[in-house]
Amino acid sequence: MLAPAEDLSPLADQSVAAVTTRSVIIYVKPKQRAFQEFLRVLRPGDRLSMFEPINRFNEARAANISHEGFEMSPVIDNYRKLREFYTALQPPDTDPMLDFDEGDLIDVANSAGFRSVELDYHAEIAPPKESRSCEHALRSAGNPRIPTLEEAMHRLLTPDEIERYTDYMRPLYESDAGRSRNAYAFLWATK
Numbered sequence: 001m002l003a004p005a006e007d008l009s010p011l012a013d014q015s016v017a018a019v020t021t022r023s024v025i026i027y028v029k030p031k032q033r034a035f036q037e038f039l040r041v042l043r044p045g046d047r048l049s050m051f052e053p054i055n056r057f058n059e060a061r062a063a064n065i066s067h068e069g070f071e072m073s074p075v076i077d078n079y080r081k082l083r084e085f086y087t088a089l090q091p092p093d094t095d096p097m098l099d100f101d102e103g104d105l106i107d108v109a110n111s112a113g114f115r116s117v118e119l120d121y122h123a124e125i126a127p128p129k130e131s132r133s134c135e136h137a138l139r140s141a142g143n144p145r146i147p148t149l150e151e152a153m154h155r156l157l158t159p160d161e162i163e164r165y166t167d168y169m170r171p172l173y174e175s176d177a178g179r180s181r182n183a184y185a186f187l188w189a190t191k
């Protein structure tokens, strides 16, 4: 049965024994509505269980440090252009992937009316688990809704700028300089 999380109308009230999601609520703009639907379809005493990445933790912390932890001052003008492009595509205050954190998740579950709500939060800053090639990084996107770095560069930078930017990034990607930031929450709630 196919239905958006925020409108489970094909399912009757109190008709399911468990609701579970993994990396789904992060795509849903009306999160409160989705939690209300989860509560509605659950039977009394049954549970919601979810895992969601907390992408806000991965936002760059300083104007000259990339989200991979690289010092970007030598290519700051082009870096800023790319960053502004991605920020415009997914404004952190309104984009469903970024407009919430673990505190919002627990609040939204609580205000939907669950009897009890629990949440475990995990955050880590660490060297990337596997070394990435520069080519792999260029052909990757931060998430499925945004262009790859290569696509963004071709839109925004001249061929010379692309070459200079790539030459700067290559040894960084292939070194141990990067630090990835990851955070996620497990939430469970009982009706």
Ligand SMILES: C[S@@+](CC[C@H](N)C(=O)[O-])C[C@H]1O[C@@H](n2cnc3c(N)ncnc32)[C@H](O)[C@@H]1O
Residues within 6 Å of the ligand: 003, 004, 005, 006, 021, 022, 023, 024, 027, 028
């Ligand atoms: C990152 S995938 C996760 C898939 C799977 N749960 C997993 O963990 O591998 C995100 C999923 O959310 C689904 N999705 C996006 N918006 C949704 C919505 N409003 N309601 C329900 N599912 C949605 C997409 O169809 C996609 O299957």
